[in-house]
Ligand SMILES: Nc1ncnc2c1ncn2[C@@H]1O[C@H](COP(=O)(O)OP(=O)(O)O)[C@@H](O)[C@H]1O
């Protein structure tokens with residue numbers, strides 16, 4: 086799934102990679118949830134720089150993490166959406182629940 | 197098929213590209229034969245640098261050109277065989293009828 | 308009009324075949340020299356349809372999924388078929404955000420994406436017998452080409 | 456032993472489908488995480504078998520070619536079938552350099568390459584009915600892995 090980096094005490098950055106479909110989303114989901122519980126994560130920042138493809142299973146995965154974090158007042162940020170991914174974000178309404186930032190610095194500051 | 201360059205009066209260099217299968221070999225063959233006749237070509241140098249794949253249809257194409265040039269005392273040289281292509285050259289015995297050189301300079305000098 | 312080319316692919320409803328199905332259809336569609344945007348749309352729609360067969364049609368049991376595709380000068384037709392559960396209410400299924408499997412974190416956006424990314428979407432389904440999704444993508448629209 | 460995965464692909468005997476067939480089998484085989492050398496061997500053998508269906512089986516008329524493949528932990532099985540002309544003398548056909556179509560610049564090396572690049576090659580053919588080539592490639596031999 087790519088790298089997981091803790092960038093602040095309660096914030097996780099996830100460098101997604103490759104093609105995020107149902108097969109991959111299931112794997113990522115489990116990995117993230119283990120992290121959230123173990124490290125008391127509040128906010129997640131997804132970096133899409135290396136994502137060449139995402140479908141609605143990726144949308145479901147992000148909404149699922151959103152609901153999980155929301156209970157503790159947490160939020161989700163995204164950076165570097167590639168064109169195909171941006172189209173999926175737009176059509177699915179994801180941009181209404183996640184915050185899109187121009188880079189990691191801005192995300193850490195404003196999330 | 198990639199570029200065709202006349203490097204000496206009677207010598208043609210052909211920069212092959214991509215995957216040389218039966219479909220592509222048929223196209224290349226016609227193009228080369230038109231050149232041979234029009235420009236009185238004696239020798240041909242095939243550059244395999246950008247060839248990722250070749251099968252026995254490529255072998256047939258090279259033998260066909262060899263027979264054509266041979267009538268006028270011409271020869272065929274090859275440079276930069278990639279691993280998959282080299283394996284095909286070896287198993288098909290092509291290395292017994294074409295001359296393998298280490299670079300273009302050597303080929304022009306010795307062919 | 309007869310098709311320029313035709314293919315049919317059968318494979319098992321395993322989730323690792325989702326990417327396989329995308330590669331196959333993309334490689335086939337490439338013969339029409341689509342734009343990168345068109346190709347991305349096709350891959351996305353195929354991914355949605357195949358995932359649905361796996362999750363909803365066969366509910367994660369192993370069955371066969373069939374993809375058929377035909378190429379014409381100006382369009383590609385793709386159908387994705389399963390012999391699984393079928394859909395009770397097709398109109399409801401087509402609605403954005405509606406999903407029968409929220410517990411699996413489905414977003415309910417599959418059909419909406421297929422409809423939006425392709426030029427035509429047809430759903431035929433019989434409960435207990437299976438489902439066929441047929442999609443058409445027109446290629447070479449000048450508007451598409453300008454966007455890419 | 457049951458297969459880890461299975462697929463079947465039908466397509467038309469058109470020469471532009473030679474590369475399509477290679478891409479499909481390579482994408483499927485990738486699930487076993489083969490070395491680059493193993494993958495190149497598989498692509499080459501498939502290319503030879505499919506080209507033979509087009510040139511010899513259907514003699515450049517349009518028919519259907521069927522590829523079946525099964526994945527096991529340590530090997531891939533691939534069969535390539537046509538319903539074309541068939542082979543009169545299989546033993547002769549297997550000989551290096553023997554070709555029935557020298558006028559088409561065939562090298563007669565197709566079966567030799569399939570035999571050499573794969574671990575097993577079986578040819579079944581009935582004149583007038585068609586031909587099935589079945590090939591097995593063992594994967595993960597330590598010798599192979601050292602070479603790559
Ligand atoms: N192949 C199928 N077999 C059975 N039911 C299906 C199939 N495809 C879709 N459905 C039904 O249609 C609903 C909507 O599908 P879709 O828009 O793709 O959303 P999602 O997959 O996220 O649920 C599904 O929740 C399911 O009930």
Ligand SMILES: Nc1ncnc2c1ncn2[C@@H]1O[C@H](COP(=O)(O)OP(=O)(O)O)[C@@H](O)[C@H]1O
Nearest residue numbers: 507511512541548554555561562563564565566
């Ligand atoms: N699918 C096929 N249908 C009919 N004949 C075939 C088929 N495949 C191979 N053959 C016969 O076997 C011969 C040897 O095949 P091969 O070793 O691949 O060499 P080539 O394709 O260069 O002729 C062919 O020339 C042809 O006569």
